[in-house]
Amino acid sequence: MSTIREVAKRAGVAVCTVSRVLNNSAYVAPETKERIEKAMEELNYIPNELARGMFKQKAGIIAILVPNIKHPFFSSLANHIEQYLYEKGYKLMLCSTAGDVEREKAYMRFFESNMVDGVIMAVSNIEKEYYENFNKPIIMLDYFVNDNIPLVVSDHKTGGRLAAQEFINNHCKYVVHLCDEGMVNDVISYQGHLELERILHENNIKTRKVEIKWNTFDFLGFKNLAQTILEYYPEIDGVMCADIPAVAFLNAASSLNKKVPDDLAIVAYDGTYITNMQERKITTIMQQFEKFSKTVVDILIKKINKEPVENINIRIPVIFEKGDTT
Amino acid sequence: MSTIREVAKRAGVAVCTVSRVLNNSAYVAPETKERIEKAMEELNYIPNELARGMFKQKAGIIAILVPNIKHPFFSSLANHIEQYLYEKGYKLMLCSTAGDVEREKAYMRFFESNMVDGVIMAVSNIEKEYYENFNKPIIMLDYFVNDNIPLVVSDHKTGGRLAAQEFINNHCKYVVHLCDEGMVNDVISYQGHLELERILHENNIKTRKVEIKWNTFDFLGFKNLAQTILEYYPEIDGVMCADIPAVAFLNAASSLNKKVPDDLAIVAYDGTYITNMQERKITTIMQQFEKFSKTVVDILIKKINKEPVENINIRIPVIFEKGDTT
DNA sequence: TTGTACGCGTTATCAA
């Protein structure tokens, strides 16, 4: 692990000259430059990013906080964000709460310690004060805090409308929809559910909301839930929920000899690769992960560079994709 | 963003005293301590981890390099690694190559810059020299470099044997297996395929190896491939492959009216949550992600702390899980 | 065109 000083000594120049070559920050005589580059080569010199970061007050790292990276939604998101950050010269720190609010708080505290330049919050289960008092660039992905904190989120209201329309087209009479437990108005994705209910009610279609625990990964649990719901409310002929439970409903319907879409119309919400991995293509409200991720990163980097950002409250369009389940 | 100096000034003490309180590194008079803690509170002081890292020559960050975090295999892995690192006080930097060797090289170079303390290589597509000359603690997850570089990997040889046994029990005559293209002997997972072939041949069962491009995510592509294979080689009555193509084979068999497992026995390899998400439970050779991850992290941290490590060439057992597809 | 000196925020050593 050689330092800039050793390089300077070997090349017979002062450290600052090496630094200049390194950063192209000033003119250096060609022969001097060559000598320095040779020395760097020989010593296998690699700049200490920690020291650089300390000087520049910038680590070159952006953190993302998710509930769980295993979930296809968050791994898709993280995937695109990392890709784009790489292009922009940033690294990604991956942090997960695993549903533990204490962990969320601990990470939030760590984020203020100069090790990261900005934070992407794909989860938000603690009090608003934590976000309000956070003094670093931050972007929320599904939670409205106040008008100063950027919020980038899919246009769930339209998503809810598109789903409702599809149920209407399918002549459904009773639609169940699953949403995360503890959803409040400031959670934007909840607006999709509200819009779904509103429009269905306008069309005299009954609805039932079922709350499920965040981030569940227990597919069999979902399948049991689906089965229970379908057995307990046999009149149900439509369901909207996230990709994974949608698959569970598809399976449960098959077990119960319910025909899809005739007896049960299914609309999956999110559009991760899961929805393609079935024998039948599931009708889906798709979020645009790539566009979403780029928008998030662009805004965050602008914030980090203290550049002005026109719009900090953004809705990314969703895309309706017709499948065989409606 | 207040510094330790400001805290010291506010509390009317020297910086080193504040540092002592911060790290509990020496005795400080109770009243002094209280004064300092009050000052820290008032200024909302948070230590600068960048500066700390610079002094300690340690960033508290471990990097993982994967081909793609979207893939359930790598997201499962990253999930468990992050969980365990959190317990150990480390953060995780998530880096992906997206199949680009230049990106792998670029990241490898960055890793040597003091911003990370160690590296977990879940991908390895560049020349051995890069790993041999890498001067930081590193762990390979599927690639043998030399006897000095730790290697933690599932016991794929046993995995291949278990799969072979299952095909034998199913009286298969012709088994196809899919593996990544460009697999060489030093790629440990390839040994599973070799063992599978060896045992099947011993039992007079024909085999066919099909190479697929790394990390493909195109499920429809897999499905077409599966269908093509099954149509082109109608005698095939067994298949071993990763979880996702296994699902594709399950679907393709259904499309072709082949009965599973009578006409086609399917063994999935890996055991991510994907294998549970089907109507039929797929027979699976499961990797133990949690155990695997803990082992990796434990060894890496020991290496970082320059503690001796008894065994740096480890095989984590795989688990055979019988499903409905054999 | 190149070099000197200082600061970034910590911690550890030594001294008092």
Added chain:
DNA sequence: TTGATAACGCGTACAA
């Protein structure tokens, strides 16, 4: 029990 000082590695005024 506490304080002054050096050091970690780099980048930038400022000076030469």
